[in-house]
Structure formats: C-alpha cells, structure tokens
Amino acid sequence: MPILPRRTKDSPDQKNGMAHVIAIANQKGGVGKTTTAINLGASLAVAEQRTLVLDIDPQGNATSGLGVEDRNSRPTVYNVLIGQSPAKDAIVREVHFPFLDVIPSTRDLVGAEIELVSAFQRETILRQALAPILDDYDFILVDCPPSLGLLTINTLTAANSVLIPIQCEFYALEGLSQLLNTVRLVQRGLNPSLDVEGVLLTMYDKRLNLSRQVGEEAREYFGPKVYRSAIPRNVRLAEAPSFGQPIVLYDVLSSGAQAYLSLANEVIEARNRARSSAAAETAR
Numbered sequence: 001m002p003i004l005p006r007r008t009k010d011s012p013d014q015k016n017g018m019a020h021v022i023a024i025a026n027q028k029g030g031v032g033k034t035t036t037a038i039n040l041g042a043s044l045a046v047a048e049q050r051t052l053v054l055d056i057d058p059q060g061n062a063t064s065g066l067g068v069e070d071r072n073s074r075p076t077v078y079n080v081l082i083g084q085s086p087a088k089d090a091i092v093r094e095v096h097f098p099f100l101d102v103i104p105s106t107r108d109l110v111g112a113e114i115e116l117v118s119a120f121q122r123e124t125i126l127r128q129a130l131a132p133i134l135d136d137y138d139f140i141l142v143d144c145p146p147s148l149g150l151l152t153i154n155t156l157t158a159a160n161s162v163l164i165p166i167q168c169e170f171y172a173l174e175g176l177s178q179l180l181n182t183v184r185l186v187q188r189g190l191n192p193s194l195d196v197e198g199v200l201l202t203m204y205d206k207r208l209n210l211s212r213q214v215g216e217e218a219r220e221y222f223g224p225k226v227y228r229s230a231i232p233r234n235v236r237l238a239e240a241p242s243f244g245q246p247i248v249l250y251d252v253l254s255s256g257a258q259a260y261l262s263l264a265n266e267v268i269e270a271r272n273r274a275r276s277s278a279a280a281e282t283a284r
C-alpha cells in the first residue's frame with residue numbers, strides 16, 4: 001500500500017484559502033450548541049482540518065469542556081473584543097490534537113456585551129479581529145451564547161454561515177423564526193453573504209415519534225440543509241465535558257462520537273463542493 005505523506009499544518013496543500021467561519025447559534029439554551037462546537041471541532045481536527053473553536057459564550061462551557069484551564073493569566077475573547085489584544089495572542093494552541101486551537105472565554109464577557117454597546121462599529125468588531133487569522137485555519141467554529149444580543153450579532157457578522165442545532169423535543173422549532181429574522185437582518189445590512197450552513201437534529205431518538213416528527217418538520221422547512229447525521233441522545237456526550245475531553249477521546253466508539261465524526265464528514269464534503277463549484281465559476 002502506498003504511504004501517503006502526512007499532512008502537517010504548514011504543508012503547502014494546507015494553504016487552501018481562508019477559513020470558513022461557522023456560527024453555531026440558537027437563542028434557546030440546552031439545544032446542543034456547545035456540545036456541537038466541542039465535538040464537531042474535535043472531529044474536524046481529527047480529519048486534519050485546521051480548526052479553531054472560538055468560545056463567545058460568557059459561560060465558557062466550550063472552553064472548560066475542551067479542558068482549557070488557567071484562563072486568568074492569558075488574554076481571552078474578552079480582551080480581543082474590547083481591543084486589548086489581537087486574536088492571535090488569545091489562541092491556545094494544539095488542544096488535544098495538533099489541528100485544534102481554542103480561543104477561550106471567561107465570565108468577563110458579560111461585561112463586554114455592555115461595554116460594546118457604545119463602541120464604534122460595534123457589530124463588526126469580531127469580524128475585524130478575526131481577519132488577520134483567517135489564513136491560518138480551514139474552519140473557525142464559534143459557540144454562541146443563548147441569546148440574540150450583541151455577541152451573537154458580532155458572530156453572525158463575522159461568519160460565512162450559521163449552523164443551527166435543534167433539540168428534538170416539543171416546541172423544537174418554536175423561536176426559530178426569531179433566529180432566522182435575525183439572520184435576515186444581518187444579511188440585509190452587515191453581512192449579505194451570510195448563509196445557513198445546516199440544521200442539526202440533536203438528542204435524537206429514532207424510536208420516538210416525537211424525534212421523527214421534529215425531523216420531518218425541519219426537513220419540510222429547511223430541505224436538504226438538514227444534516228443526514230442526527231446526534232443521538234447519548235450519556236457519554238454529557239459526561240465527556242467534565243473530563244475536559246471531546247467525545248472522540250472520551251469514548252470514540254460511542255454513538256455520540258460516531259455521529260459527530262459523520263457530521264464532520266458532511267461539513268467537509270459541503271465545503272469541498274462549494275470550493276469546486278467556485279473554481280468552476282472562475283474557470284468559465
């Protein structure tokens with residue numbers, strides 16, 4: 001069998017353009033945003049995609065769930081947003097995997113939401129801060145807080161697309177129109193090319209009618225934007241963060257790990273399709 005040269009983070013084939021920035025958003029809490037940021041991030045890194053997980057939720061659950069500690073001694077996303085520190089300086093490198101970096105969050109971020117209100121061009125601060133590091137990554141995943149406030153607006157303004165996790169329970173789709181309205185507002189003014197990356201069914205139980213119903217409704221509304229990979233309810237996914245580990249390390253054979261790996265595949269495939277159709281466009 002031929003031995004393929006190993007990809008390294010700096011090999012020339014990695015210089016394939018700018019990062020694809022994905023906001024993981026839903027103003028409902030507990031739908032699986034953070035679990036998705038952690039585990040899609042880790043799964044992309046395992047597939048040797050240069051990945052940055054940016055935690056922009058003051059609760060810092062993605063930060064702690066990835067085992068990033070000692071946040072007081074170095075800059076965090078807070079310092080980046082208030083202009084105290086370039087994004088580069090807030091990056092924690094090679095978290096568990098060579099291809100996984102993290103920009104951590106802290107409670108201070110609650111203050112940023114208020115401090116930013118009076119800032120000049122307050123909605124585009126994150127976009128400007130990320131610009132210098134876009135070349136260094138294939139994917140930047142941003143874990144949004146459970147609100148549609150200024151932190152989420154900044155993220156939608158900086159992002160290429162939004163990935164929406166939907167928890168498969170009663171009223172799953174309720175409130176989605178509010179999120180989609182916000183997406184439209186951002187498209188109209190701040191970021192015309194913002195797209196819906198995909199819709200992810202989380203805590204899916206295929207034995208339950210309810211889960212199937214939510215899946216069907218989501219497909220009626222979003223069509224092929226709904227990922228084929230649904231994330232099952234899996235206790236291992238809930239346990240892993242207390243060990244500071246993504247599921248691929250904590251229990252790679254669990255159904256949760258397999259689902260996030262297969263989601264990463266879909267995300268990479270979609271990216272490759274978009275790249276080749278863009279290339280075909282330019283060739284014409």
Ligand SMILES: Nc1ncnc2c1ncn2[C@@H]1O[C@H](COP(=O)(O)OP(=O)(O)O)[C@@H](O)[C@H]1O
Nearest residue numbers: 029030031032033034035203232233234237238
């Ligand atoms: N697929 C899943 N199976 C079991 N528990 C899950 C799953 N996804 C998330 N959880 C748990 O549900 C809770 C909420 O998930 P989380 O990702 O923090 O949501 P959000 O970031 O949207 O608030 C957490 O305790 C998490 O561990």
Ligand SMILES: [Mg+2]
Nearest residue numbers: 033034057061
């Ligand atoms: Mg969260």
